[in-house]
Amino acid sequence: MHARLTSKSAFPAAGVAAGLLFVTWFAAFHIGVVQRADQSILQGFSDIGQRNGIRPVANFVANLCSPEPYLYFAWIPMLVAVMRGRPRVALAIAVILLGANLTTHLLKPLLAEPRPAWLLHGVAQIGAASWPSGHATAAMSFALCAVLASPARLRPLVAAVGAAFAVAVCYSFLALAWHYPSDVLGGFLVATTWTLLAVGALLALPQRQPAVPSASKTPTWRALGPSAAAVIGAGGLAVLVAVARPHAVVSFARSHEVFVLGAAAIALVALALATGLMLAVRR
Numbered sequence: 001m002h003a004r005l006t007s008k009s010a011f012p013a014a015g016v017a018a019g020l021l022f023v024t025w026f027a028a029f030h031i032g033v034v035q036r037a038d039q040s041i042l043q044g045f046s047d048i049g050q051r052n053g054i055r056p057v058a059n060f061v062a063n064l065c066s067p068e069p070y071l072y073f074a075w076i077p078m079l080v081a082v083m084r085g086r087p088r089v090a091l092a093i094a095v096i097l098l099g100a101n102l103t104t105h106l107l108k109p110l111l112a113e114p115r116p117a118w119l120l121h122g123v124a125q126i127g128a129a130s131w132p133s134g135h136a137t138a139a140m141s142f143a144l145c146a147v148l149a150s151p152a153r154l155r156p157l158v159a160a161v162g163a164a165f166a167v168a169v170c171y172s173f174l175a176l177a178w179h180y181p182s183d184v185l186g187g188f189l190v191a192t193t194w195t196l197l198a199v200g201a202l203l204a205l206p207q208r209q210p211a212v213p214s215a216s217k218t219p220t221w222r223a224l225g226p227s228a229a230a231v232i233g234a235g236g237l238a239v240l241v242a243v244a245r246p247h248a249v250v251s252f253a254r255s256h257e258v259f260v261l262g263a264a265a266i267a268l269v270a271l272a273l274a275t276g277l278m279l280a281v282r283r
Contacts, residue, residue: 005280010200014193021189025131028182029113037258041181044259049175062172065138074142077149092198093145100194104137104187132186133179139166141191147277159278163271170266181262192273
């Protein structure tokens with residue numbers, strides 16, 4: 001196995017992700033400027049969620065990662081790995097999905113603490129046990145597991161689509177004001193930590209077969225093509241919206257500058273995590 005990610009690097013990387021998880025929690029609950037940014041970003045999403053026709057779509061997309069619907073498709077990466085003759089990868093995927101979602105379920109009540117809502121207008125107070133987001137954990141763990149399970153030639157595309165799925169779910173429940181943006185980052189980091197731990201364990205096992213799906217010797221620039229296309233496509237869509245309603249878009253952006261930056265950050269983090277895993281398991 002000549003993957004860029006090794007057992008010696010995967011476990012420290014998981015430790016870094018866990019450390020960032022702690023930093024995110026501390027900042028969200030104990031640093032005033034971060035709390036104010038958190039609420040400003042949430043207010044921007046909530047303002048969008050109040051527009052006609054947005055809430056039904058947001059409800060549908062967000063609920064894809066609620067427990068019952070999630071169980072209907074979360075097993076797909078495991079099935080793909082088994083069909084490709086990768087039982088160890090299938091087991092690792094099961095560990096990631098179970099471990100990440102269980103960890104979030106345990107952290108919620110353990111770290112429950114009310115957050116001030118004095119900047120929120122028209123948004124109901126979010127429950128104390130909201131960090132990290134279970135929906136964000138579920139969406140990102142599914143996206144990362146899909147990358148691990150997919151064939152080499154499809155992995156770049158799966159990374160881009162998986163990141164888009166995670167972003168769509170998170171944008172939807174933020175528009176419904178179910179969570180703060182920092183809850184999203186917490187969920188992403190829980191999923192990333194468990195993915196790195198599972199991949200590290202796979203790489204540490206004696207290799208009768210490749211523990212992590214190997215990839216063809218495709219140049220890095222070509223492997224990044226679908227991710228770049230996703231970014232360009234999202235930017236193009238934003239431009240079309242801006243051209244269609246320039247005054248409304250400019251006015252909203254000016255009055256929600258922190259929201260624009262926060263929304264972009266969530267999308268970039270999701271894309272970076274999925275793309276980073278895709279590149280890390282390439283030969």
